[in-house]
Amino acid sequence: MSKLPNCLLVVTAEVDAEVEADWNRWYDEVHLPDALACPGVLSGRRYLSSGEISESDRGQSRRTTARLYTTVYELDSPAAVTTKEFTAMRGWSRFAPHVRSQTRVVAALPPP
Numbered sequence: 001m002s003k004l005p006n007c008l009l010v011v012t013a014e015v016d017a018e019v020e021a022d023w024n025r026w027y028d029e030v031h032l033p034d035a036l037a038c039p040g041v042l043s044g045r046r047y048l049s050s051g052e053i054s055e056s057d058r059g060q061s062r063r064t065t066a067r068l069y070t071t072v073y074e075l076d077s078p079a080a081v082t083t084k085e086f087t088a089m090r091g092w093s094r095f096a097p098h099v100r101s102q103t104r105v106v107a108a109l110p111p112p
Contacts, residue, residue: 005042007108009073009081014066016098023095027069034089035073040080044073068101078106 015023027046036044049068054061080086 005074007075007077007080007106009041009075010103010105010107011071011073012101012103013069013099014101015069015095016100017067019095019098020067023098026091026095027071030091031089032071035086038080038085038089039083040076041086042074042076044071046071075106075108078108081106 032044032046035041047070049066049070051065052063053066053068054063056062075081
């Protein structure tokens with residue numbers, strides 16, 4: 001088994017269908033390459049979950065149908081998302097009114 005990364009950034013988004021094609025073009029051609037060029041961002045890959053998803057809130061579960069995009073980045077440390085290059089990336093705001101759900105989590109191994 002290969003060694004798992006020490007630090008991840010996981011971003012999920014559910015995007016309105018009327019802008020999805022434009023958003024995908026921007027994400028694949030502009031945003032992802034910009035993110036991968038930032039110091040401390042080691043790799044990244046985007047995934048799509050399409051169909052039924054399960055969500056829970058305070059013990060209440062529900063199933064819905066959705067197209068949920070997830071991008072997983074490997075970072076050298078949590079500080080990678082605070083660099084001037086990372087914080088200077090642009091373009092997301094034009095899609096913000098069309099993103100129904102978004103999460104952004106930086107997860108690192110705890111210190112030994």
